[in-house]
Amino acid sequence: MSRQQSPPRLDHPDGEARWVRDRRWATVASADPQALLTAYDRLLVVAAHPDDECLGAGTLIADAADLGVEVTVLLLTDGEGSHPASPTVSTDEMRSRRVLEGDRALSVLAPGARVVHAGLPDGGLAARHEVVVDRVCDLLDERTLVVAPWTGDGHADHDAAGRAAAAAVAAANGGDGGSVGLAHYLVWFWHWSSPDDLPWHRLLVVDGSLGAIRRAARALDEHRTQVAPLSPAPGDERLLTDGVLAPARRGFTTLLVSDGTAPPENPSGSDDDRVASFDAMFEDGDDPWSSDSWYERRKRDLTLAVLARERYERVLDLGCSTGVLSGALAGRADHVVAVDASEPALEVARREAPETVTWVRGRAPEVVEGLDGTFDLAVLSEVAYFLTPFELWLTLGALLPRLAPGGELVLVDWRHPTERIPLDGPAVHRQVAEVCGRWASVTHVERDVLVDCYEVTS
Template identity: 60%
Template sequence: MSPHTGSLHHPDGETRWIGDERWATLARPTTATLLAGHNHLLVVAAHPDDECLGAGAFIADAACLGVDVSILVLTDGEASHPRSPTVAPARMASMRSAEADCAAAVLAPSARIVHAGLADGDLPSRHAEAVAAIQDLIRPGTLVIAPWTADGHPDHDAAGRAATQAVASTPRSHDGPVGLAHYLVWLWHWGQPDDLPWAESVVVDATLDGLSKSERALAEHRTQRLPLSPAVGDESLLTADVLAPFRRGFTTLVLGGQEPIRWSDEEQDQGSGLQQVGQTFDEMFADGDDPWSSESWYERRKRALTLAALRSERYDRVLDVGCSTGALTTALADRADTVVAVDASSRALAVARRSGAQSVSWVHGVAPEVLGDVEGPFDLVVLSEVGYFLRPFDLWLTLAAVLRRLAPGGELLLVHWRHPTKHIPSDGPTVHGQIRAVCERWSTSSHAEPDLLVDGYSVTR
């Protein structure tokens, strides 16, 4: 990234984005669906690192599907530290070009990477050269992804316009379609929700492997992630605030200039997928009423740590999302006037109701949709061992629903197993990182140990 003007730090950060209810209206194609009919992904970046920030996990997941990947970097990003007293622009260009090569090797080991060598900060006046560089890499079956034409950085906007013209001027072929989609980098910092073209946008969930590769690829951009030196002008550019939008776990793409996409039944009707989630958890009770071993030392100690992390002795209304058989819910009920406990498994709730807790309302449904039937406000919401069962975009929508239902100053508590997971969408560190990227300003506590992560937030408005 090459910030030429202004500041990247919007005072409202991610909270202005997650609060917009239009997210729930977006189509959710899989990576495979979006690439249907395409055997080649051409990634256009204005600067080294734009490809990681805008679509890193999507690129990695596309490569894992066997799609050929080409990455065209239009400039070498030599203007990224204009006041640096230690690194001259020519050396910066060399360093960033090498970083882009290393990052590409992480995202897509077989990728072809091309450096156009155009001047950083001058892409608007090099339109014809950018168009030609893109056209040289387009072939039948190519999906081009490039920065959005209104991303807010002159070079990004110019790269998006060049890609648009290159695709529009490519003759149609019976050998395969040529499509176009735009990713976003700076808009998340400059813009407001009304600036996003919602009607043309889709979200694509990343796999856990794709997220891991994206994070490792971004780490290769050391000139942006780390200070060049302690001197003024050599500061790190990709700070935690700047990286927050790229920790969501999904890619937002603005579609344009491609063949109509046929969404799968699952993508058209999320309800059928939600029913499957409930059935999956119900099946875990085939061998007994306690598949989670709720009286094991780990579970008992986890509940004790969870209760100890709460900041208040007593609560009015508590929401327990993913309550399972209600072991934690019952303990929360001892410290609350009312508890609403939600779970996807009807079998789990049947067991939970046997506790006889009079102050608990048990609600069957899957987050985030079920939260539409749960009225706030709550002064405590607990998400314990549930976040990694949600796809990244579902976690985003769940967090949005939770934040809308928290009373001012209300607490949000996250508790998750820390070890690697299998056959589920996410893991504990990823979930906690995704939520911290939104809620960092409200952090009140953080506890980490080999088995467990516990994070607390006091959400002010």
Template identity: 50%
Template sequence: MTGAPAFRHTDTGTSESTWLGDPRWALAPVLDVPALAARHDELLVLAAHPDDEALGVGGLVALADRAGMPVSVVVATDGEGSHPDASAWGPDRLGGVRRLEAAAAVSALSPRAGLTHLGLPDGSLAVRRGALREAVQRVVRPGSLVVAPWSGDRHPDHDTLGAVAAEVAAERGATLLQYPIWLWHWGLPDDLPWERACVVELDRDAVDRKAAALREYPSQSSPLGPAEGDRPVLPPEVLRRAARPLELLVADGGAQPASRTSAGGAEAFDAMYEAGDDPWGFHGSFFERRKRDLTAGVLLRERYDHALEIGCATGVLTRRLAERADRVTATDVSVRALDLARVDAPEHVSWVLGRVPEVLPDDPGPQDRVDLAVLSEVGYFLRPTELLETLRRVRDALAPDGEVLLVHWRHGTQDVPLDGPLVHDVAAAALDDLPHRLHLEDDDVLVDLWGGPAGSVAEREGRA
């Protein structure tokens, strides 16, 4: 990068828990990508530099490609100015490499996509605004869905391209969406115009395509050499933000096709019990018994005041938690599951019917405080925005030194929004203000624990 942005990419930047813990994610409309594909002739992605397209909207490009939508990517500069103080690489070499990287990255997102390089000077789009405007005018058509950098991103090239795209889209009668990149680094949630925000939710395939595209930019994510000026422009903090299973865009005011339905209703889960009372195979399974033993075995306290279990099903794990807690609240979306769970259940368990996040209090009171929250085999049934809101409400209800435990199937999933590894990645980002106390994985199961009292169990008993 060149110019004088009001931030440095070497700064740590705003934490993911600050961003992902904002309640306004749950209020933003979720774009219906197949409906967008039916409405528009093409997805036209404008990028100021090679890698902007992958960082900002790589998931959208992947989903549009899967929906059969023609994709064109136009990159304004070759990004030759990203390392002005590099010890070994000059601008010519760097620009040539980044062109090759862009071709590989765009192909990873959408093998059929077209890629055009304008070759304007990196860091000088404001000076070359006239040439940039002429080039954008040549590619924008009335039926285009134009996706460009956000004009408030505080990078001079991003801001200029975003403003030009807005002007040309308005002239052509095209639809415009803008994507932030560096806002996530320098900004805070109140810096984002949430009233115009919309969200693209990514599935495993889109997340994987986006990650593959970003791996095609080693010139930006790996050192070019040993000197200070060779350091990566995309440090781990920036790449972590790009790994979210959702992307946010700022709309130009036109209504976009949106979907806010949940990933699955209670009817589907109730129907699973029509063939028997144990559709998940909890009973008689060593795998399930071992998983419950692992869940109970990693907890950091012997006793809890109030434990919350989300997605309790028939209450098999709930009974184990009830042995360790004075009070347990167990939620599930299925009426039939809770009917079975209540049979001969401990009296200090409260069974609550409802789907998360709505079943959890948005403004928890003292009676809602929990010192243990357990999400076992439930996260991948939620859409990304639902998972974020669930984690936010859990975090808000957590008592000081409270624990959040996630346990999920590690293998692939079908016909659900997410998979176990992705759920745990989201939780790691959303809960990064809590100490990460334990990570356990084997061929089948992922276990992660955040929060809890200070010190180890042995230290608290005076053994260490």
């Protein structure tokens, strides 16, 4: 990314909260990277400046490389226009630094990917439309998916790159629906535009794998001129603040797709498979989670200890399993709504359950949408990492409006690596913090457990 002016703030003051709460996300199609890339052998990512590729499509690039798709990244400018008022770094030095940063970032994101530096003037892409079209066309082949900035992203270079990429794809396909696909990613739009400006019907969300999420974060860190101050001097400030970076840390890529490019949604059977795996855990007994172990008992005590109030009117326990925590929460609440996807788990939970607990079967995020009323407290204990990044986003979007003013959101998770599930505890807590960080009230970190509490005031 490059800055042509120096606005006092580059990100929107309402941050991710204004996006996650928009209920139109529930209408958006989703896919995993393999579903998106099935029709293609190559991925060509067009970026106006070094770092745009990480900000707009980092996890997608990493997953494409892991799937064996040939990845090429076309960096149209060297980003030399960054920090125009810097007293310590010249334009030529900035160009050299950012070229090197782009190469290093791609070596982390997609080892073996081809990086092409077009060397066009930073801030001058709109005046060089035909040149950019030619640069893109030079890298096209059959069965290539082109991913470029959106034409309405809000930055002149980004918009120009998107228009040129679209023209190149149209020329390659000859107007007859060829094998070259096109999708656009978003960078500045998340900060400079409104949800009502987004063509929701064209969106496709592509979940990132846990490995891709980790590599995308490391790759962004390689863009040191953008994510850290050049020096303490005025004009050398950090450009990519945490607020600016937040959309890139969602764990999924949001694309605007052209006709014929979007694949069908992931098969619904995948959800059934996940529920069946939870059900199968009860075939050998009623307590697959060893709820009386020291770890589980201590975790419940920690959960109760971090709650800000002595008593609550209405509590949601999302992912209640056999209901042991639900029962403990009932001792602090007038009413508890306990939700789980597994019927065998709920059958165990209903035995000797307090009358003040209502048991609901369903999966997040959909089940949250169907809950009536508001809650003073919502607890997600070792459940969120079973969700994909987009499912977690949707769950947050459904939960936040159902919290009463000042209501608490509590996340409790195992801190160690997970296997064969979408996320792990640290990834969950990082993603939620990007949305809810302004409301943080308690953070507890120890060897085995992560606990984060938020008091949602707006």
